[in-house]
Amino acid sequence: MNYNCLIIDDEKILADSTAEYFNLFGVSTFAVYGADGCRSFFADNSAQLILLDINLGDGSGFDLCRRLREKTDVPILFISARTSDDDKIVALNIGGDDYVQKPYSLGVLLAKVKAVLKRYSKRSAQYSDGYLEVDFGGRQVRVNGNPVKLTSLEFKLLSCLMENSGRVISKKELFEKVWEDKFTGDGTLNVHIRRLREAIEVNPNSPQYILTVWGDGYKFSSQKFTP
Secondary structure, three states, X not given: OEEOEEEEOOOHHHHHHHHHHHHHOOOOEEEEOOHHHHHHHHHHOEEOOEEEXXXXXXXXXXXXXXXXHOOOOXXXXXXXXXXXXXXXXXXXXXXXXXXXXXXXXXXXXXXXXXXXXXXXXXXXOEEEOOOEEEEOOOOEEEEOOEEEOOOHHXXXXXXXXXXXXXXXXXXXXXXXXXXXXXOOOHXXXXXXXXXXXHHHXXXXXXXXXXXXXXXXXXEEOOOOOOO
């Protein structure tokens, strides 16, 4: 069976109540309580989004995320009672799409889940110009016929730029849409832009896709590719 959301949380009462609430509002949801339950779930089912607790009774949510990322690119939202910024950084770098703090409001969490599901449902189209290929639904990128591995955050940044192809996107807008944070520093954005260019451009020092508009921001150019 294909569910909208899979919850992986060893707090059984919280996981079950969240799943019950989501199902009540039309988001089909299943709850499991650890890594073993996750493996059993995916043996016969699929999910469009995963809510994953960092602290699991039978292992680390970080380790489970790494294993999941070897097989699936579905969005993963970490949920945790931890407040450390280091945890948030690790969560995003290993393939998480967002970090939700416990205790959370069920209404707010439901709205976030619906927004993520809506955002990813729109990415069923593909882009191809003979050199760069992007499958938004499958979250896959190929360059000159070869698969390219991007982190979840890098793919999210590339998707944001491509969805607004030809339009200059300010740094502030990228911070809000990609990092969902108004206070992300320029250095963080510059690092991710550089990594994307190194991954998809023929010459990262003379980019044809991800263009810098000095003083304004960045834009994606989807004009005919010239090698």
